[in-house]
Amino acid sequence: MPVRSCAKTDVGLRRKHNEDCYFASDEMGLYLVADGMGGHAAGEIASHAAVQTIREFVTRAESDPDMTYPFGVDHSLSGTENMMLSAVKLANRFICRMAAQKLEISGMGTTIAGVKIHKGQAVVFHVGDSRIYSVRRDKLQQLTTDHSWVNEQLQRRLITEDEARRHRWRNVITRALGNKNAIEVDLKTVLMQDGDILLLCTDGLSGLLSDDVILETLSQQRDDPEQACNDLVAQANAAGGHDNITAVIVHYFAAPRAPTEEQATIPDP
Numbered sequence: 001m002p003v004r005s006c007a008k009t010d011v012g013l014r015r016k017h018n019e020d021c022y023f024a025s026d027e028m029g030l031y032l033v034a035d036g037m038g039g040h041a042a043g044e045i046a047s048h049a050a051v052q053t054i055r056e057f058v059t060r061a062e063s064d065p066d067m068t069y070p071f072g073v074d075h076s077l078s079g080t081e082n083m084m085l086s087a088v089k090l091a092n093r094f095i096c097r098m099a100a101q102k103l104e105i106s107g108m109g110t111t112i113a114g115v116k117i118h119k120g121q122a123v124v125f126h127v128g129d130s131r132i133y134s135v136r137r138d139k140l141q142q143l144t145t146d147h148s149w150v151n152e153q154l155q156r157r158l159i160t161e162d163e164a165r166r167h168r169w170r171n172v173i174t175r176a177l178g179n180k181n182a183i184e185v186d187l188k189t190v191l192m193q194d195g196d197i198l199l200l201c202t203d204g205l206s207g208l209l210s211d212d213v214i215l216e217t218l219s220q221q222r223d224d225p226e227q228a229c230n231d232l233v234a235q236a237n238a239a240g241g242h243d244n245i246t247a248v249i250v251h252y253f254a255a256p257r258a259p260t261e262e263q264a265t266i267p268d269p
Helices: 042-063 079-101 149-155 161-166 211-220 225-238
Strands: 003-010 020-025 030-037 112-118 121-127 131-136 139-142 186-191 197-201 245-252
Touching: 003 020, 003 225, 020 042, 020 245, 030 042, 030 197, 030 245, 042 079, 042 112, 079 112, 079 121, 079 186, 112 131, 112 197, 112 245, 121 131, 131 211, 139 211, 197 211, 211 225, 225 245
Parallel strands: none
Antiparallel strands: 003 245, 020 030, 030 112, 112 121, 121 186, 131 139, 131 197, 197 245
């Protein structure tokens, strides 16, 4: 794969346990972050279950092109989009079943945000408020839309962005894996261009760092994703570190290609 990635997770300054989980594989072109929720380590169980289930499903699907998908096939989607949609739905079903079997983890759940890169295209998918950003030509763009109460109020223009960042309900999400058996997954495909940078992160990072800070850090450390990860996590801790912090950074190095009208979902600045 023409990519180079780095990932880092940190418990933060106020939590005793890290309920975030990530996966990053340049060989598979698969990158995931998950932010678990639920008491008695249930959030940690949920986030790890989501990441492991998705990773294992993708491994099986890519090794067996004739494998039957558990939720059928949507013919309006590409093969990779169908694979990722089935993987996330399977993770949701698995977490729901786990929670139903053990009272001590009942009510657990997790966000998921992920990217699958294949033949110059990136399938971007998410449930919850973990985010995916892109940097292209020194412009930062958020590729995901938070499934959260605060974001719904923002969309209705009932609160400002400053109020949203400080709101006491800023951590209330409206969609998560493990919440119910039928889950809606936001999914789209973008055409990658040479020099693109992707950042996947939990809200322990995005909730504390402004777009300007994120862009400046990713731009300054363009040639060193490991240092960019370290800097972002350190900055989130310096800003309060009130939650677990996870960042996955992906640098794409393929030769430039002109996007078609249908594929160019990351607009050029």
